Amino acid sequence: MARTSACADSSGSRYFQPQTLMKYLHRLRLAAAAALAIGFASLASAAGPAAASPASPAAAASPSVVLVHGAFADGSDWAKVIPLLQAKGVNVVSVQNPLTSLEDDVAAAKRAIDAQPGKVVLVGHSWGGAVITEAGDDDKVASLVYVAAFAPEAGQSAGELGKDYPPPPGFAHIAADASGFLRLTPEGMRRHFAQDLPPATTAVMTATQGPIQAKAFEQKVSVAAWKTRPSWYVLTSADHMIPPAQQRDMAKRIGAHVTTLDTSHVPQQVQPAKVAAVILDAVRQSK
Numbered sequence: 001m002a003r004t005s006a007c008a009d010s011s012g013s014r015y016f017q018p019q020t021l022m023k024y025l026h027r028l029r030l031a032a033a034a035a036l037a038i039g040f041a042s043l044a045s046a047a048g049p050a051a052a053s054p055a056s057p058a059a060a061a062s063p064s065v066v067l068v069h070g071a072f073a074d075g076s077d078w079a080k081v082i083p084l085l086q087a088k089g090v091n092v093v094s095v096q097n098p099l100t101s102l103e104d105d106v107a108a109a110k111r112a113i114d115a116q117p118g119k120v121v122l123v124g125h126s127w128g129g130a131v132i133t134e135a136g137d138d139d140k141v142a143s144l145v146y147v148a149a150f151a152p153e154a155g156q157s158a159g160e161l162g163k164d165y166p167p168p169p170g171f172a173h174i175a176a177d178a179s180g181f182l183r184l185t186p187e188g189m190r191r192h193f194a195q196d197l198p199p200a201t202t203a204v205m206t207a208t209q210g211p212i213q214a215k216a217f218e219q220k221v222s223v224a225a226w227k228t229r230p231s232w233y234v235l236t237s238a239d240h241m242i243p244p245a246q247q248r249d250m251a252k253r254i255g256a257h258v259t260t261l262d263t264s265h266v267p268q269q270v271q272p273a274k275v276a277a278v279i280l281d282a283v284r285q286s287k
Contacts, residue, residue: 063118066093066095066123067123068105069126070124070126070127073209075097078268081279084273105131118140120141121142122136122141123144126242130150130221132144143230147233147234147278151231152220155222166243171241189206190206193265194270197266226255232279232281233259234261234278235248236264257281261275
């Protein structure tokens, strides 16, 4: 390296003359620039040709799953299914239905659908089946999954669907408040809604349930999305809330792929892996 000229002041401190200092700083800048250029070249070489043409995220993305809970529940009803879907790399959203009307619940589902980056597999449990039947009429919705759920025809209400079947035993344990909202009693939850879950679990479900406005069951869907989309149906053979025979007939009418599970009305809590498998099948076939 070239020598630099330095002087000392009266205190003995060394300092560079201005001209010499400028030349020295210029050399440092040149050296730093060269080192930076070499570093970038090394990174580019290590990255290889694949880094120049990354795959399009949109092309590789799977459909998202939007979960719609039913009456006497909330979004946590899917808590055992969600991690199983996420473990497979699926983006999942669980809607919190207001349960104030069919229109309000459909609006909540549509907001969740609109927020997804691509196609959607729309899943509904129980009352949520009526919601997805209407909300599923959306270009982003690729397929529908009904889990022990109502599947009405256009112009039909969820309440009409049971008129040709004996009243299920769980209905005797539904209580209405002064505002017309319906709740399931502790006995109804324990013995009829989720009779195959531990009492400690059903006690929490009773405390956290979402009451539903009774008039919602009388409100008619304006469109049946299952007519234009492939559908799956999880039928529960030990159900005390929607008779298995009614579920079987609804599944047949909509032309669904049917999986029968020997559970209560909440298979997503009793056999979450099998419910997740049905949803994942819909995801795979909806790409």
